[in-house]
Amino acid sequence: MTQDKFATKTAVYPGSFDPITNGHVDIIKRGIRIFDEIIILVAYNSSKSSLFTVEERVAMIREEVKDIEGVRVDSYSGLLVDYLKKEGVNVIMRGMRALSDFEYEFQMTLMNRRQSREVETVFLMSGFKWFYTGSQIIKQVASIGGSVKGLLPDKVHKKLLAKFNNGRK
Numbered sequence: 001m002t003q004d005k006f007a008t009k010t011a012v013y014p015g016s017f018d019p020i021t022n023g024h025v026d027i028i029k030r031g032i033r034i035f036d037e038i039i040i041l042v043a044y045n046s047s048k049s050s051l052f053t054v055e056e057r058v059a060m061i062r063e064e065v066k067d068i069e070g071v072r073v074d075s076y077s078g079l080l081v082d083y084l085k086k087e088g089v090n091v092i093m094r095g096m097r098a099l100s101d102f103e104y105e106f107q108m109t110l111m112n113r114r115q116s117r118e119v120e121t122v123f124l125m126s127g128f129k130w131f132y133t134g135s136q137i138i139k140q141v142a143s144i145g146g147s148v149k150g151l152l153p154d155k156v157h158k159k160l161l162a163k164f165n166n167g168r169k
């Protein structure tokens, strides 16, 4: 341990957010009850190809969180721990859904810890309603014409349908 207490009560909430879902919004609303400030970070995940550009994702998130005080949105294409260092933040916030998230999250947490001993990751359990949903499965279903209404903010839902050019839903 290099320090006893962190100086700020700010957390970075990183993710692909491709696109932001109601599950993400739920985690942000839970998180801001704990932290004074949350930076939602659209970060680069080399193992995923994205549907929305970084700019589109940032704009959609900004729209959804504009009324939540203490939340801001940013993007970064480098290492997460470098962004934290640059911003002087020590805490990563992540949502945890079902057991299937567990290994992936632990792997990332330990790798981030290996990169920087200054960083701690905290997990918030997502709302029960969002336990088995996520951007990937939502995109998969929407891409072949299935209904994903109610799983995403309305404006994001519309943009998703527009991407797949199936505005009939």
Ligand code: PNS
Pocket: 014, 015, 016, 017, 043, 044, 045, 046, 048, 078, 079, 080, 081, 107, 108, 109, 111, 112
């Ligand atoms: O929403 P995701 O795709 O599960 O989020 C993963 C993300 C973007 C947080 C992760 O891939 C990440 O931190 N990317 C930034 C680059 C980095 O630092 N990679 C190593 C993480 S151990």
